[in-house]
Amino acid sequence: MNNGTSAGRCGQRPWWLCAGLAVAAIAGSLAARPASAYEVISVTNGGTIEGVVTLSGPRPAAAVITTTKNRDYCGDTIPDPTYSVNAAGDLANVLVYLKGITKGKAGPSEPLSLVNEHCMFSPRVQGAMVGGQIKISSDDPILHNTHPQNAETNATIYNIALPFKGFSVTKPLPANPELIKVKCDAHEWMHAWIMELDHPYYATTDAAGHFTIKDVPPGSYTLAVWHEAAGEKSEPVVVTAAKTTTTKITLAAK
Amino acid sequence: MSVRVAQLVPIVTGLLLAVGTAAADTGDVRNGKLVYERWCIGCHGVAGNGQGVSAQYMSPKPRDYTEGTFKWRTTPSGSLPLDSDLEHTLLNGLYGTYMPSWRALDDRQRGDVIAYIKTFAPRFATEKPQQPITIPPDPGYSDASVARGAAVYQKYNCSQCHGASGKGDGPSAHDLKDDWGNDIVPYDLTKGHVKCGDTPTDIYRVFMTGLSGTPMPTFADSMNPPDAWDLVHFIESLSPNYPKSR
Numbered sequence: 001m002n003n004g005t006s007a008g009r010c011g012q013r014p015w016w017l018c019a020g021l022a023v024a025a026i027a028g029s030l031a032a033r034p035a036s037a038y039e040v041i042s043v044t045n046g047g048t049i050e051g052v053v054t055l056s057g058p059r060p061a062a063a064v065i066t067t068t069k070n071r072d073y074c075g076d077t078i079p080d081p082t083y084s085v086n087a088a089g090d091l092a093n094v095l096v097y098l099k100g101i102t103k104g105k106a107g108p109s110e111p112l113s114l115v116n117e118h119c120m121f122s123p124r125v126q127g128a129m130v131g132g133q134i135k136i137s138s139d140d141p142i143l144h145n146t147h148p149q150n151a152e153t154n155a156t157i158y159n160i161a162l163p164f165k166g167f168s169v170t171k172p173l174p175a176n177p178e179l180i181k182v183k184c185d186a187h188e189w190m191h192a193w194i195m196e197l198d199h200p201y202y203a204t205t206d207a208a209g210h211f212t213i214k215d216v217p218p219g220s221y222t223l224a225v226w227h228e229a230a231g232e233k234s235e236p237v238v239v240t241a242a243k244t245t246t247t248k249i250t251l252a253a254k
Numbered sequence: 255m256s257v258r259v260a261q262l263v264p265i266v267t268g269l270l271l272a273v274g275t276a277a278a279d280t281g282d283v284r285n286g287k288l289v290y291e292r293w294c295i296g297c298h299g300v301a302g303n304g305q306g307v308s309a310q311y312m313s314p315k316p317r318d319y320t321e322g323t324f325k326w327r328t329t330p331s332g333s334l335p336l337d338s339d340l341e342h343t344l345l346n347g348l349y350g351t352y353m354p355s356w357r358a359l360d361d362r363q364r365g366d367v368i369a370y371i372k373t374f375a376p377r378f379a380t381e382k383p384q385q386p387i388t389i390p391p392d393p394g395y396s397d398a399s400v401a402r403g404a405a406v407y408q409k410y411n412c413s414q415c416h417g418a419s420g421k422g423d424g425p426s427a428h429d430l431k432d433d434w435g436n437d438i439v440p441y442d443l444t445k446g447h448v449k450c451g452d453t454p455t456d457i458y459r460v461f462m463t464g465l466s467g468t469p470m471p472t473f474a475d476s477m478n479p480p481d482a483w484d485l486v487h488f489i490e491s492l493s494p495n496y497p498k499s500r
Binding site for chain 1: 321322323330331332381409410411412414415425426429430431433434435464466467468469470471472473475476477
């Protein structure tokens with residue numbers, strides 16, 4: 001049986017080559033893990049980063065999505081949430097997050113929520129911490145499918161059918177941090193984004209472009225913003241113990 | 255010695271598969287490269303990205319192996335496939351596509367080429383396939399089951415893509431794309447063959463695992479096995495080959 005096992009695992013390779021490959025495989029799997037392992041500590045004197053993200057330049061005209069199927073339920077048009085801007089030009093659905101933070105508060109214990117709601121995903125943009133879960137649900141009486149993909153490669157993460165109203169299922173997020181683009185193939189206009197990070201310091205701007213990131217250990221960091229259409233930008237930020245740092249960030253429409 | 259080893263390999267492979275482990279090392283990658291370069295490279299390409307010289311003439315396109323995304327699996331949506339899943343495809347080919355059956359190769363060559371194909375996707379080195387789904391025994395085809403299956407087809411809105419009569423002409427049928435941005439159409443269930451096998455188990459597997467990389471999702475989270483078997487029987491009843499195929 002030993003012969004069989006070694007044949008099964010190593011083919012015709014000599015044992016030393018086989019052992020070497022095993023070591024290489026272990027090294028490879030370690031190398032594939034995130035470079036900076038995040039450490040959870042007790043944050044008692046954390047600071048807060050608060051701010052507003054504003055769209056610079058002319059405000060894009062309000063756009064609509066023209067639906068192509070299930071119009072009896074979805075309607076003929078849906079407001080396009082890509083540039084959700086208020087009268088002051090403040091931009092919603094911007095993911096704001098810290099880069100390079102290696103220790104701090106624990107991540108959220110509850111799963112994220114992604115609802116299929118009136119032929120759109122809600123929320124449009126959200127952050128997530130690696131190791132978390134996502135509850136996918138449908139409030140619509142039509143078939144949706146929730147199909148997260150790696151935003152860079154388009155590789156399918158999984159693809160879940162939501163065949164009827166009231167159905168929900170909780171799934172794990174990918175094992176490594178990545179920007180995730182979610183689509184519904186059945187309704188090609190439906191999109192959502194999840195920025196998966198190895199730490200919990202992220203927030204999404206609300207309808208007034210406002211965001212708050214709390215319990216940040218004092219120190220110097222890079223504050224990054226990401227928007228599905230306007231792209232990415234980052235700036236340095238200094239956080240002082242028990243104080244609020246306020247910032248105003250502008251993004252140019254593309 | 256070689257006879258004994260040859261006899262033991264399937265047993266060991268079976269054990270590895272039984273625990274859901276990739277039988278990653280059962281094939282010889284160097285031999286597999288030779289097999290690949292002789293038979294597979296023309297369509298699947300030097301880099302295993304599905305862009306071989308013949309690929310431009312084909313639809314559907316040859317599989318791009320580099321992301322580890324495979325349509326035909328027994329593992330859950332998004333999971334890597336088992337070696338036995340890849341072997342299933344090699345043995346049977348994909349009906350209605352350019353992918354033929356590779357029964358002309360022997361077991362050893364198929365095992366070796368599977369080991370080589372897996373080197374194109376880094377995921378295989380860092381990740382294991384998930385446990386395959388459980389497929390309970392087929393309770394058997396009957397008119398009553400077909401009738402229940404028709405109701406399941408309706409309840410689960412399969413018609414959104416596959417159409418009310420199963421011809422692949424539902425409202426969402428016409429602008430679907432795969433992970434590579436290629437146009438893809440829902441299967442016409444009245445054609446008579448399912449691409450990766452016509453057995454009831456093959457059909458069950460398709461909608462309970464989903465076809466990764468395509469718009470076809472998994473229904474494993476929402477559909478129970480009795481409903482799934484009724485749906486299989488309804489899909490079989492749409493085939494012009496039925497009941498000859500059973």
